[in-house]
Amino acid sequence: MPRSTPRTPNTLLREAIAESGLTYAALARAVRAVAAAAGDTGVRTNASAIAHWVAGTQPEPDTARYVTEALAQRTGRRLTAAGLGLAVLQDAGADPAGLGLSLGPVPVETIAAMGRADIERRRFLTTAVYSVAAAALPLGAAGEHQARAEAVRTGATAGQAEIDAVRSMTAAFTEIDERYGGQHGRSAVLQYLTTDVTDLCRASFRTPGQRAQMLTAAAGLAYLAGWKAFDAGEQGLAQRWYLQSYALTREADDGPHQGFALRILAHHGMDTGHQEHTVDLADAALAQVRGRVPAPTESLFVVCKARALSGAGSSRQALAVAGRARALAESGAGTAGWDAMWGAAAAAVDSHTAAILTRLGDHAGAETHWASAARHYRGTEHQRIAALSTAAEGRAQCAQGHVERACATWGRALDGMTGIRSTRTRQAVITLRADLARLRRRGARSAQALDDRARVWLHETA
Numbered sequence: 224m225p226r227s228t229p230r231t232p233n234t235l236l237r238e239a240i241a242e243s244g245l246t247y248a249a250l251a252r253a254v255r256a257v258a259a260a261a262g263d264t265g266v267r268t269n270a271s272a273i274a275h276w277v278a279g280t281q282p283e284p285d286t287a288r289y290v291t292e293a294l295a296q297r298t299g300r301r302l303t304a305a306g307l308g309l310a311v312l313q314d315a316g317a318d319p320a321g322l323g324l325s326l327g328p329v330p331v332e333t334i335a336a337m338g339r340a341d342i343e344r345r346r347f348l349t350t351a352v353y354s355v356a357a358a359a360l361p362l363g364a365a366g367e368h369q370a371r372a373e374a375v376r377t378g379a380t381a382g383q384a385e386i387d388a389v390r391s392m393t394a395a396f397t398e399i400d401e402r403y404g405g406q407h408g409r410s411a412v413l414q415y416l417t418t419d420v421t422d423l424c425r426a427s428f429r430t431p432g433q434r435a436q437m438l439t440a441a442a443g444l445a446y447l448a449g450w451k452a453f454d455a456g457e458q459g460l461a462q463r464w465y466l467q468s469y470a471l472t473r474e475a476d477d478g479p480h481q482g483f484a485l486r487i488l489a490h491h492g493m494d495t496g497h498q499e500h501t502v503d504l505a506d507a508a509l510a511q512v513r514g515r516v517p518a519p520t521e522s523l524f525v526v527c528k529a530r531a532l533s534g535a536g537s538s539r540q541a542l543a544v545a546g547r548a549r550a551l552a553e554s555g556a557g558t559a560g561w562d563a564m565w566g567a568a569a570a571a572v573d574s575h576t577a578a579i580l581t582r583l584g585d586h587a588g589a590e591t592h593w594a595s596a597a598r599h600y601r602g603t604e605h606q607r608i609a610a611l612s613t614a615a616e617g618r619a620q621c622a623q624g625h626v627e628r629a630c631a632t633w634g635r636a637l638d639g640m641t642g643i644r645s646t647r648t649r650q651a652v653i654t655l656r657a658d659l660a661r662l663r664r665r666g667a668r669s670a671q672a673l674d675d676r677a678r679v680w681l682h683e684t685a
Contacts, residue, residue, distance in 0.1 A: 230279030235308035236290075237277045243297040247273040253293035254286070260495065261289070261352045262456055281310050285350055292352045296499075301356040322348065323463030324357045330470035331424045331438075334445055337463060338417030341448070342410060351459030358462070358492055358500045361469050361485055362507060381426040382433055389420055389440040396447060397564045401605045404645030405454025412451060416444045435475040442471035442480060443561050446487060456646040458495050465491060482511030483561050486527050493534055501531040519568035522551035526575040533579040542583075545576045566608070570599030574612060581619065590619035601639075607648060610639035614651045621658050630662075630669040637676055649684060652677050 240250060247270035258266035266286060276282055282290060287309035295302040303321070304310070323337050340348045392415060399408045420441050428434040449464030469484035485508035492501040505528040512524055526548035533541035552569040565571070577592035593616035600609035617632035633655055640648050656677050662670035 232279050233277055233308040235306065239294050239298065239302065239307055240273070240277070243294055245294075245297055246270070250290075250293060253297065254289045257289040257292045257296075257352055258286070261350060261459060263289075263350070276309075284310065288350070288352055292354060296355045296497075299356070299499075301354075321351075321354070321357070323467055324354055324360075326360055326466065326470045326473065330467050330474060331421050331441070333470070334441070334467050335417055335421045337467065338413050338421070338448070341452075341460065342413045342417065348460055348463070349457055351457075351463065353458045353462050353495050353497060355497050355499050357466065358488060358497065358504070360466065361488060362500065362503050379422065379426040380428070381423050381437065382429050383436075385423050385426075386433060386436045386440055389423065389437065389444065393440065393444045393447060394564055396444075398604045400447065400451065400454075401565070401607055404607055404643040404648065405451040406644040406646075409451045409455075412444065412448055416441070416448060420444055435477060438471050438475035439477045439480050442468045442475070442477075442484065445471060446484065446561060449487070453491065453494075454645050454647055456650075458491075462488075462491060478511045479515050480561070482508045482524065485511065486524055489527055489531055493530055498531070498534040502528070502535050505531040518551045518555040520562055522548045522568050522572055523562055525551060526572045530575050530579055533582050538579075538583055541579050545572070545579055548572045549576070566603065566605045567599050570596045570605075570608075570612075573599065574608075577615065577619070581615075586619045586622040590616055590623070593619055606639060607643050607645055610636050610643065610648060611651055613639060614655060617655070618658060621662070626662055626665075626667050627669055629658075630667070630673050633659075633673055634676070637673075637680055640680065644684065649681065652681055656681075 240247075243250070245253065250273055251268045251270050254268040255266055258264070258268075263285065266289065268282075268286065268289075272282070276290070281287070287304045287307075290309060291302050291304045291307055294307065322340065323333060325333075327333055337348070396408055396412050396415075424434075424437055424441050426437075428437065445464050445468040449461045449468060452458075452461035452464060465484060465488050469481060469488065472480040472484050485504050489501045489504035489508060492498060492504065505524070509521075509524040509528055512521055526545055529541045529544035529548060532538075532544060549569075549572055552572045562568070573592045573596035577589040577596065580586075580589040580592065593612050597609055597612040597616060600606075600612060603609070613632060614636040617629045617636060620629035620632055636655075637652070640652070656674055659670045659674040659677065663674065
């Protein structure tokens with residue numbers, strides 16, 4: 224009878240686990256949490272599986288990525304699956320260091336590669352997990368002047384007309400996104416960014432300033448690609464788009480737009496439950512725009528800092544900072560830069576203040592701010608955020624025991640979701656149904672009727 228080949232123990236993995244201080248059971252829980260955050264609810268990793276991997280057995284490729292991120296979060300440093308002795312799926316075109324998880328010298332080429340992989344729905348990218356270590360990359364670069372790398376030039380010459388065209392297309396795509404959800408026009412955004420816009424970034428310009436404007440315009444479209452990935456629940460992919468948007472603004476040496484990208488990275492960390500770097504990112508964003516943008520625009524950065532402080536447990540300070548944001552939002556009119564496309568500053572300040580108050584358990588205060596945000600958005604092209612704000616208003620009412628009022632508010636939210644294709648709106652309706660299930664058990668008739676509507680809406684939008 225032939226002897227089986229003995230496995231070679233994975234000392235790299237064993238040493239990383241020892242550094243993390245996690246038991247096998249605790250690491251298994253962390254792996255399941257990372258997988259769930261990536262939308263993979265089928266992972267059943269346990270302590271026994273960890274022991275087998277340390278002994279030399281290889282996990283599934285996707286699971287290897289989850290293990291890598293779980294250990295990176297615990298150790299606070301960038302890790303790779305290969306560096307842990309784990310095998311990952313070698314998808315053609317994948318960057319072994321992690322496509323998009325760097326601030327390289329020629330971000331236009333990274334954007335082109337990412338766009339192609341996103342259009343083709345490459346698994347290594349669509350199943351990417353959020354990287355806490357990568358979230359800190361901009362902190363070492365914020366405010367630095369980056370020597371511009373010479374991109375490969377095409378034979379084309381571009382100027383102000385081409386810059387204006389990209390800005391107009393981005394505004395049009397954004398309006399569609401806000402009105403109908405992130406999954407409308409997603410492939411069109413990626414195609415336009417990956418072909419026309421990257422070619423324009425490689426073109427020759429009449430002045431260096433015009434090339435910088437084109438890079439910033441491309442960064443705005445990359446941000447929208449990330450926003451669409453976020454709206455689809457693909458958080459690892461969204462993070463990579465946001466990082467490359469920031470990289471483009473650095474190459475353009477555009478401080479205010481660097482601030483916009485940093486603020487989005489901070490909010491993304493909060494929205495995905497990764498608070499580790501959000502206060503520092505919010506501070507870096509605010510430093511880039513303070514005194515350089517209109518007061519309403521600055522209010523968006525100040526309220527970002529407030530939310531980050533709330534997530535860090537500094538509740539009293541968070542409320543004081545949110546109050547300053549409110550004063551700034553009301554001290555002028557209009558917003559500047561990319562934020563001009565996303566609605567009134569006062570509405571965003573209301574939304575984020577409501578989120579802070581919800582965290583503090585002040586549901587009456589949260590209701591007031593959610594209602595104010597919804598009023599600002601209602602009747603504009605911002606149909607999705609109006610509906611989401613109204614759904615959150617209903618949840619705040621439900622938390623206070625106002626059942627009939629909550630059901631009426633939720634009914635208006637469902638009315639506003641007609642025609643929207645968005646994972647976030649679906650999740651809001653799923654959450655709504657969970658709340659309604661508790662109300663139905665208490666005999667609330669309005670809850671039953673509304674639940675029937677919500678169930679039909681989910682079926683029709685599946």
